Amino acid sequence: MVSVMAPPTRRVAFDLARQSVRELNQFLHGDLNQVQEVLVKNPDGAHSLAVGLNAPVRVDIGGHAGYYAAGMNKLATVVVHGNAGPGVAENMMSGRVEVSGFASGGAGASAHGGLLVIRGDAGLRCGISLKGADIVVGGEVGSFSAFMAQAGRIVICGDAGDGLGDSLYEAVIYLRGRVRSLGADARVEPMAERDHAAVRELLAAAGISHPSSEFKRIASGRTLYHWNADAGQSY
Amino acid sequence: MCGIIGLLLKDGSLRPRLGELLVPMLIGMTERGPDSSGLAVFADAVADNRRKLSLYCAQPGFDWRGFEGAWVGQVGAALFEVNANHCIVTTTADLKSAREWIATQYPAVHVLSAGRSIDLYKDIGLPSEVADRYGFQNFSGTHLVGHTRMATESAVTPENAHPYTAGEDWCLVHNGSLANPGSLRRKLEKLGERFESDCDTEAACRYLHWRLSAGETLEEALEHAFGDFDGFFTFLMGTRDKLALVRDPFACKPAVVAETDAYVAIASEFRSLAHLPGIRHASVFEPKPAEVYSWSV
Numbered sequence: 239m240v241s242v243m244a245p246p247t248r249r250v251a252f253d254l255a256r257q258s259v260r261e262l263n264q265f266l267h268g269d270l271n272q273v274q275e276v277l278v279k280n281p282d283g284a285h286s287l288a289v290g291l292n293a294p295v296r297v298d299i300g301g302h303a304g305y306y307a308a309g310m311n312k313l314a315t316v317v318v319h320g321n322a323g324p325g326v327a328e329n330m331m332s333g334r335v336e337v338s339g340f341a342s343g344g345a346g347a348s349a350h351g352g353l354l355v356i357r358g359d360a361g362l363r364c365g366i367s368l369k370g371a372d373i374v375v376g377g378e379v380g381s382f383s384a385f386m387a388q389a390g391r392i393v394i395c396g397d398a399g400d401g402l403g404d405s406l407y408e409a410v411i412y413l414r415g416r417v418r419s420l421g422a423d424a425r426v427e428p429m430a431e432r433d434h435a436a437v438r439e440l441l442a443a444a445g446i447s448h449p450s451s452e453f454k455r456i457a458s459g460r461t462l463y464h465w466n467a468d469a470g471q472s473y
Numbered sequence: 474m475c476g477i478i479g480l481l482l483k484d485g486s487l488r489p490r491l492g493e494l495l496v497p498m499l500i501g502m503t504e505r506g507p508d509s510s511g512l513a514v515f516a517d518a519v520a521d522n523r524r525k526l527s528l529y530c531a532q533p534g535f536d537w538r539g540f541e542g543a544w545v546g547q548v549g550a551a552l553f554e555v556n557a558n559h560c561i562v563t564t565t566a567d568l569k570s571a572r573e574w575i576a577t578q579y580p581a582v583h584v585l586s587a588g589r590s591i592d593l594y595k596d597i598g599l600p601s602e603v604a605d606r607y608g609f610q611n612f613s614g615t616h617l618v619g620h621t622r623m624a625t626e627s628a629v630t631p632e633n634a635h636p637y638t639a640g641e642d643w644c645l646v647h648n649g650s651l652a653n654p655g656s657l658r659r660k661l662e663k664l665g666e667r668f669e670s671d672c673d674t675e676a677a678c679r680y681l682h683w684r685l686s687a688g689e690t691l692e693e694a695l696e697h698a699f700g701d702f703d704g705f706f707t708f709l710m711g712t713r714d715k716l717a718l719v720r721d722p723f724a725c726k727p728a729v730v731a732e733t734d735a736y737v738a739i740a741s742e743f744r745s746l747a748h749l750p751g752i753r754h755a756s757v758f759e760p761k762p763a764e765v766y767s768w769s770v
Contacts, residue, residue: 280747282743282744282747282748283742283743283744283745283746283747284744301747302743302747302757304742304743304744305742321743321757321759323727323742323743324727339757340758340759342727342759343724343727361724361759362723362724362762380724380761380762381723381724381762382723
């Protein structure tokens with residue numbers, strides 16, 4: 239009988255109390271030499287942690303992150319075990335970014351692909367100019383979220399602030415709570431079966447459970463797609 | 474840019490350690506504000522008939538002893554604590570006449586603050602340099618308001634550094650910028666407020682002070698400010714027994730609050746709070762836009 243053992247996971251730890259963010263990011267950008275997991279200790283709100291990754295590595299940030307954590311992420315899984323500052327996962331291309339606490343403003347801004355999961359609340363302008371990524375927020379989102387979002391899906395399990403989905407293009411928002419106000423051209427639409435399926439899929443991926451029946455669909459009314467001279471300066 | 478910090482100690486046993494806790498907070502905001510920094514420290518109030526004046530003179534080697542002699546001869550007995558080019562004068566003299574005396578006899582000396590609790594320091598240089606210059610490390614007190622400045626709309630000078638004060642035991646620091654400080658200033662000058670710098674923040678400080686003096690609560694004054702201020706701001710304000718924080722309705726500028734049983738700490742970013750005792754178990758949150766938060770000693 240031959241016993242088969244999985245090869246051990248190769249792990250590396252960085253302690254930002256002693257090492258610099260540049261050392262961490264240069265390591266992550268280099269030849270990872272089969273390292274699969276990287277632990278970042280004492281992040282203490284440092285900026286630009288694990289940005290620009292381009293490999294299927296897992297990075298665990300053991301505390302609060304500052305601005306732009308996991309920005310431009312590609313392929314990697316980055317988990318912030320704490321809160322994230324402004325611009326977490328901004329311009330993400332693929333992979334997965336997770337925040338266990340709250341995320342500040344501009345979370346997932348301009349992200350093209352991948353999944354951003356925020357277990358707590360997200361601040362203002364979450365998913366602004368979203369270009370194809372998916373975002374799941376366990377709590378509420380601040381005002382002006384999904385402003386001019388072009389593609390992708392945003393699932394919001396809590397409430398939303400003012401101006402949700404202002405000037406939306408083809409991104410779709412699924413909102414479970416209440417919205418303080420919808421932005422220009424954003425409208426509530428009926429949930430079709432594919433919308434229920436999308437909510438179920440994204441919640442399952444995020445590990446959050448709510449019935450999809452509790453969500454409503456918010457999408458573009460497409461009235462801003464064409465110039466309307468009669469509208470004057472109304473929008 | 475600019476960085477703000479605030480700390481209010483609920484646990485009295487930490488008060489002698491205020492300086493030791495605040496210096497890393499201030500230095501943590503260096504990248505947000507390397508030009509200048511400042512600090513208002515509130516401690517136990519002096520007796521009701523006394524007032525403290527924080528004075529500043531830009532001239533190196535200014536003759537504070539000569540100043541003291543002239544003051545004692547012409548204004549009256551007072552206590553003088555010289556710290557580099559700052560001096561705290563504790564006096565029973567009437568504040569208005571003391572200010573006039575300084576303005577006429579020593580026009581190079583600026584009154585940074587007045588009140589029963591507040592001491593104020595501000596100067597140009599890196600936060601670490603300013604902290605060293607005045608020994609912030611050794612300060613004690615109940616609460617503080619600090620600032621690191623990256624100048625945007627006016628020159629890098631000590632008087633343009635924050636905190637700004639008006640009246641007594643009131644100060645404000647600002648991250649952001651206002652587009653209409655000129656019109657606010659013209660309006661306030663007609664109402665008798667006197668300006669000492671050309672910084673937009675001074676207009677905000679004097680505007681709020683004017684409304685508070687008229688009997689409004691801080692909440693009412695800020696409600697008016699949302700209508701009258703054109704621009705973006707996170708303001709942190711200090712009074713004899715309070716810290717208050719507000720962000721503009723668009724939350725353009727950041728702020729993070731950490732609260733434990735021992736303290737409330739406020740900063741533009743978490744990296745200025747990371748060293749505080751018990752921070753891992755603190756309740757950390759981001760203040761919502763257009764909401765007024767306040768904490769009392």
